[in-house]
Amino acid sequence: MREFDYQRAQDVSGAVALLGADPEARFLGGGTNLVDLMKSGVERPGRLVDVRELPLDRIESTAAGGLRIGATVTNSDLAAHPEVRRRYPALTQAVLAGASGQLRNMATVGGNLLQRTRCGYFADVAKPCNKRVPGSGCPAVEGEHRNHAILGASGHCVAVHPSDMGVALAAFDAVVEYETESGPGELALTDFYLPVGDTPHLETALPPGALVTAVTLPPAPAAASRYRKVRERASYAFAIGSVAAALDIQGGVVREARLALGAVASRPWRAHAAEALLTGGPADATAYAAAADAELAAAQPLPDNGYKVTLLRNLIVAVLTELTEEAAR
Template sequence: MREFAYVRAADVSGAVRLAGPQMRYLAGATNLFDLMREEVETPELVVDISRLPLSAVEDLPDGGLRLGALASNSQVAADDRVRRRYPVLARALLKGASPQLRNRATVGGNLLQRTRCRYFYDLHAACNKRAPGAGCAALDGFNRTHAVLGASPSCVAVHPSDMCVALAALDATVNLTGQDGERSVPITDFHRLPGETPHMETVLREGELVTSVDLPPEQPGPGDYVKVRDRASYAFALVSVAASLRVENGRIARARIALGGVAPRPWRAYAAEELLVGAATGEAAAGEAAAGEAFGRAAEEAVAGAAPLEHNAFKVELARRLVRRTLIELAGRS
């Protein structure tokens, strides 16, 4: 780990004033310390924001819920309002890491965690995300865990977060403070696709600080987060699905589907959602064998345009089956 200067911020405005290209914010540090130790990240200045008053979970006047950027993953997952009103988020957080990491990891840090691509962490491997213009070793390397949707010839790494997949399905909003003031960004626009600039992972401007995340008041209906991984304990998703269904009079009135482990950002399946609106759920409630055609069509649409690599073609079929199964189970609950 290289030497760096350390400053503890007294308030949000003071933290933002320290903005610079070689500055990083420190919250729970469950990802930043790893990156600094491996010298993937080499900031000259680390600004500790862990003591700022940004850890509350608060009701909003419109009926939504605001998650402070420094609220721990454990705190959010255990909050009764989150468990009752946004169960898909609570379940995603509980499947996201070990209890020890959940106690340290924060909402804001989770939003900004970086890929676990082995080539990104290997300083001897070509990686456009770490060193723009270097190339992408994963394209012709061992790419079993890499993206099948939304990737580019410059980068095929996947976004690692479980929480962000649930937030995408919930249409959450990220609140930011920077030198130009405050602004809000829909979570579905917060993370960028790699294109030709995979090192630009979010829409954050230099020095901007995530202060909170807002969950909307409108309840999407029964939801769940389902995660397939190589081992049952702490592991990143091969494929995950955050989904919810609102059923009225035996038909789907609203659907939300987001995928994790398959793309450089949480992958919202808008076209698949549209296919489900108006579909009857009576047959699906009887069991998987009697599931209606709409669930199969939606599952196919959720992975439309997939471009698997040499070692990860299984992810396409796995995602398709996981979406279908999750929708059937949700329809049964409705």
């Protein structure tokens, strides 16, 4: 591992100044992803700016009726927060479906959104990878891609974003707040991650050196919400497909639908086509299957990950049906 300097920031402006414009410096959250990548040589920062002592570890109600979640809130504290559990249950479920208890105790909200892909070629510095070394190629397209993207990918990269939390945040219309040397800014979570195109190494719309300071949630939807994840083993493993959904049903008609998919694209995938079809339609399995088909019509599976189309279709119908049954109780 390359030698690096370590500094602990005490306030937000200090953290941003410490990172400065140094392209070789990185913020350190819980370190559960970054340190692994440093050990494997994928990341070789010359300086780490530890953000864990910043006063960003609180979850507060906003004047608008939502929640503001500080960027250094741990995944465990986020999942356990009474207002998150009560108003945004899919978020608690998503966070608890991720990693292990020990990891969630360390991992932060900011770090979770900015964790890197689990593509095996990305993690292996002996292999080419456009995301790690732009222009070197994407061996996953013709190689191992069982867990890779079916939506929004390009021939330059077919990796998926691994965050469970991000999928629920996308369904809840979360906004990411950040701070730079020239002032604060914010991005809707759905605009936070860049399309892959021919620049898979450019992953987010954050300005260089930006510190994520918080994630803000607007008021929760009236309806119940749910997150369901499919993985290859029951203990901690990344998703091969997941769904975050909320449905407001009145008189057998869907008044409002929120739907986001995970492990299908380079970012949490907000299912706008499905939502449009669901809204105003009947609250039944036929309509849910039609909505799933509408969203997945854009899927471009590779030879070994076509199963994800069927998996996601079934998962969407199952989660929406569960929410419908819950609403009827």
